Amino acid sequence: MTGPVMNARAALAAFGLAAGALPASPAQAEKLLLALSSQQVTIASNYAGGELTLFGAARGEPRRSGGRWEAVVRARGPGRTLQVRRKERVGPFWINGPARSFERAPDFLAVLSSKPLASVAAPEDIASEQLSLAAAADGAPAGGTRRLDAAEDAAFVTALVRRQTQRGHWREDGRGVAFLDRDVFRATIHLPPDVAFGAYEVEARLYDQGRLAALETITFRVVKAGFEQRVARFADRERLLYGFGMALLAIAFGWTASAAFRRD
Incomplete structure (x- = not known):
């Protein structure tokens, strides 16, 4: 057994002994065990960004995929209202045009998977569970009084995903989860320099040929x-x-x- 796999198994074993049973349904608790490299990120004046490593261990054999699991890891930060405003040109001037508020949208969002997301989960599951960046933005309740048509709303969703990605606050990586062996995986969560303070939730999903086989969550905090x-x-x-x-x-x-x- 290679060194990284042994280290991952040791981390998971130590976490299991320290934390006991993780909060999940009995069936799912037997399927997936998670551990984070740290459950608290401390921000000081010289903080320039950081990263956390999630380790996961799948228990049991895939029933449909011939011995191979796929995994999706989603890390979400505190919710807040994000606003996108469109600029419109009137003659030689640019003025503020229509705006769309996304209420309770995650300030930080990372979606990591062992393969491109569309190859792991069904499109309806991606939309309903808000697994992709676009689905998360589209699922955030709209604020304001002005109603937008479907095309206009889709343009604001695309603009929000683009802005948050450019800021380094949202990220989607179809190769962000690496299986160290058949049932042990690892994912690295990159945090931006201006990460928000508060509680964060990391959710790991185990898939067997597009079917959700296990789901588990673990949390960490960002503090001053x-x-x-x-x-x-x-x-x-x-x-x-x-x-x-x-x-x-x-x-x-x-x-x-x-x-x-x-x-x-």
């Missing part, structure tokens, strides 16, 4: 550390005093700049 954590705690406990202090600091900076560039 050092000076940033102390400032955040103070701001939360003493909101009025914190706001007053920030106002005084802004005035002091303004006065200093004015004095430095004052002309005699």
